[in-house]
Amino acid sequence: MKATLKGKYDVDKNGAAAATFAVNAGDIKLKASVTEATFINGPSLTGLALAVEKPGSFIVDYNVPKKDFRFQFMNTVRVAEKPLNLTYSHSRGDNRTVLDGTFVLDPANKVSANYAVYQTSNKVLALEWSRNSKHTGCFKIVASVNLAEETKVPKLIAETAWNLEM
Secondary structure, eight states: OEEEEEEEEEGGGTTEEEEEEEEEETTEEEEEEEEGGGTBTBSOSTTOEEEEEETTTEEEEEETTTTEEEEEEEEEEEETTEEEEEEEEEETTTTEEEEEEEEEEETTEEEEEEEEOSOTTOOEEEEEEEEEETTTEEEEEEEEEETTSSSOOOEEEEEEEOOOOO
16 A cells, blocks of 8 residues: 655745645545645634545545535547547536547547536537647647527637747
8 A cells, every 4th residue: 555645835825735645545546635724723624625536447526515526437448549538527516517538649639529518507518629749839729619508609719839949
């Protein structure tokens, strides 16, 4: 069995602090996370989160003060010898479910699609294509439409980054 303790203190965020304690128990990881809110006015459950994770398979998060669960399931299948990464997430408190898929054409080209299924105010269908190249730079193109809106106006976003040597 292996245990890990990580801590973080951020001076820029008014002294925000966080710590995570993780224990590997065979194939799964057990985690407990706290923030500075857990200790500011004496010990409390504020800022406490618990998780069970099997990397690449599933995550179950429990937010203790909100008494809220979040489930995430991941799997990878091969299509034409290329990986298709699938993710299903459900947050009980937000009543939100998200389906996400990423098809990796090659290490530099990925096509992603996601859909926010149950969140009534935000039924967004999105398609994303990103390319990451050491020689030509990076770009990302995102097309999305909110299916919950009466007028379904698509939104298009293009981002680019160039690597310059000085």
